[in-house]
Every structure is written in C-alpha cells, then in structure tokens.
Amino acid sequence: MTQTPPTDLARRARTLLDLHTAPDILTLANVWDVVSAQVVAATGARALATASHSIASTFGYPDGENIPLELHLDMVRRIVQAVDLPVSMDFEAGYGNPGETTRRAIEIGVVGGNLEDQMRPLDEAVTAVEAVMAAGREAGIEFVLNARTDALVRADPEAPRSRVIDEAIRRGRAFLDAGAPVVFVPRLVARDEIQAVVEALGPRKLTVISVPGASLPARELQDLGVARVSTGPFTQRVALTALQDAAAALLAGGTLPEGTRPLN
Template identity: 35%
Template sequence: MTNLSQKATTLLELHKPGNPVVLPTVWDVWSANLAISAGFTALTVGSHPVSDSLGKPDNEGITFEELLTRVSQITSAVDAPLSVDIEAGYGQDPKRLIDGLISAGAVGLNIEDTVHSEGGRLREAQEHADFVGSLRAASDATDVHVVINARTDLFVKQIGDENGRVDRAIARLKLAAAAGADSLYPVGFHNDADYKRLATELPLPINAIANPADGDLAHFAELGVGRISFGPLFQASLSKHAEGILARWK
C-alpha cells in the first residue's frame, strides 16, 4: 500500500495551474505502454475508450468489475500513477469504488454528475458534492489519498441558458471542492475567456480536455489549466491514422 500512497502523492503534486500535467487517456496495456514509452509519467483510463475496446457502449455500458479487470492489467504492466474514469459510479457505493480502485492499483478517479443508470439525469449540485464527499471519506479511511477529479457535464449536455452556464459550473464545482475534490473538470471545449474564468475563480486546478492531434500545451498553460486529458480523442486519432494505413491495402 505504501507504494500506492506514494503514487497518489505524486499524482496530486503534478497538478499545477499554469504548468499542467498531461495524462494521456489510455484503455489497455498496449496504449499505456505506448504513452509511457513516449515519456509520460502518469496516465488516466477513459471510460469511452475502454468500453470501445470491449465492444460495448460508453455511459456505463460495462460493469465496474470489467473496468477493474482492465485497470489491473494496466497497473500490472506499467509502474506509473493511474487515474480512472468511473463515470457516475456504476451504481456502486463510494467505499466499494475506492476499495476496488485501490485493489486494482489505481490512485485517482474521475467522477461525473450524469447518472447513467437513471436515464442520464444530472445530479443536483449538492447531491454531486455529497457523493464526492463520500468518496473522500472512503479514501481517508485508507492510507491512499485517492486523487478525486470532480467533473460536471453542464457544458457537454448543454443544460440551461448558455449565458449563465459558466457561473453555474463554477458554483457547482466549488461545492465539489469544498467536499474534498482535488481537481475540477468542467468537461467541454471552451473559449479562452471561459477557461481563464474557470481557472481563476475555481479554488483547485482545472482539467481541460484536449485533442492530441491539434492541441497546444503552451496555450493551455497560459490559460491556467492544471491538468490535461484526451477523453476518447487519442483513440480516435489513432483509429483515423490506422484507417489511412489500411486503406492502401484494400
């Protein structure tokens, strides 16, 4: 457990606004080894790419046990801090989620506020914060400070009036921060002004999603971002490149 505790501390310390950690989003041992060989020192597992690799849909189309099996395979192959997208929690209680992740060798998680098992509804702001708080309490009961990346889907689901969406996201994520989150994920592609507002007004490092094929690390740094991941876009970029290679052989 001590090694996991050290990995969790390392992952947390990598989150630096203005000098963001890039966590390539991986889905299996092959992609994880690819990212480590490229020089990255920490990774995140994406729910969409993992589900796709298993031939199942995103949005909790796989079970938590299937996810843990894949996470265990990755952590057995690469010696790096690993965060895992657990979607809305797969209907599991926070203790089961934390214990399962730690047992599989992970030291971080994404938790979103879309409840897929309940028709895709969005958790109320305090409801989501309470879930984050329960995850933090479950983590605190171990000797691994699991790094919690609290995500809101207000932007990707385009909920409510667009003009006030940034304000509502900030209010929602501030509650998650107070409940024990370590970083905050207003997932979506934002303009520079909104990124700067989010980075400035939120009390914790923010996670930005980037397209690895055309994103600019220096620009995200200038905006004050503290963490970058790729969602399903790394897998999609590789797939597009592979299609071009294979097309020559038709």
C-alpha cells in the first residue's frame, strides 16, 4: 500500500526535479559528511549530492559498494538532517537490490540518486532503473534518478570513439524511456561529444562530472544544454589536497595558511 509522504519530502523531490529542467544548469559540489554538507550549503547551493567514493574513503573503505550499506545510509541520513536542501544519494549499483535501496534512502529523506549500470546487459540495467522509479512512486514522490551509464568508463581503449558514444546514447535513451529524468555519462568532457549526446537525448537530460583540468566551465555546459554538473570525489580531493599542502608547509617549519576560516 502506498504511503502518503510528508509534504516536505514531496516538496524537496519536486524542487530537485525542477532544478534539472530549469534553464540554469544545476551545479552540485558533492559532499561526504555533515560538515562538508554544511559548508557547501552555506555557499548558496540549491541542492546537495553525496559522493559514494568519498563517504567510503571517510570510513577507510575502497569505492565499489565495499562500505556496508547500513553505514553508508547512516552518514547520508546525518547529511539530510543537517541541511534544509534536497539531497541526492549516490548508491552506486544499488547494493544488489536497487528498488529496496531506494526505498531505504527515501525513508531517511533522500529525494534523488545515482545508479550505475556497470555495463550490465541493457535489459538488466533497464529493470534496475524501473525498480528505482517504482520505489519513488510507491513512496508518493517524484524521485530524481540520475541514471548512470559506464559506457565511457568501461570502454575498450581500442574501440572507435564514435561507437563508444553511440553506446552511451543507446543506453541513455533506454533509461529515459524507463522513466529516469536524467542520464549521467561520466568521462564525457569533450565539447563535440557532449553536444552529440545532448542532441540525441534532448536538452536538460544529460549530467556530467567536472574533472579538474579537463572539463568545460559550468556556464559553457549550460549553453550546450547540459542539465547538471557534479564533482564526484573531486571536492573531497580538493579538501585533502589543501590539508596535505598545509601540513607539509607546517612540518617544513612554516605556519598554517593565512585566511583559514572557522567553518566548523
């Protein structure tokens, strides 16, 4: 039996969906714990997304569903409760049961999520997308699934690039047909390839990740029709780079950086 969700949950879900279809690109600096969520929220962010890689690293686990789901969900719950923004959770490939994992995520206040296809047979990947969307409907919310295809991540280096892009498009179209509102194609950074995928999927249907030193600026991605750009584990790496650099300078006889702010 479908439960009527709290009004606030439905509102956050609708807000997150609207942010993906708005003319302005949705830019998400991924977070991994409460303080990172609070710091990003304070910049005027309109929504938050967690990074599974970063949360796993926080607890000493390698990426790839090695962190126990209970521990992962507990951290995401803490993030959701710490901010007054829609939160999307990266639940990787769904921990063996995408529908149930989505239901559990919704129970802690999550209103969107990333789901990896890991290049499974397309019918299996589509079934997983359908399970996630069904869980959202059962909860009575418009769950914002960012359906990820690993067509570029797992591509044969010797494969013609055009064939790799065509496969990303094929899978992306299938996920959209299955109800996902947007499709995530990591490692898609070249302007012409982004343009080709947007033309094939439609405007405000594509999400990409910002890669340091390789990606286009968010404003240019917006002009190309991209719906969303996120940062994955790179925001945590920015923080860790600053920490390591500061520690090295201190140990070399210096001081901590001038201008360090009391953000916690």
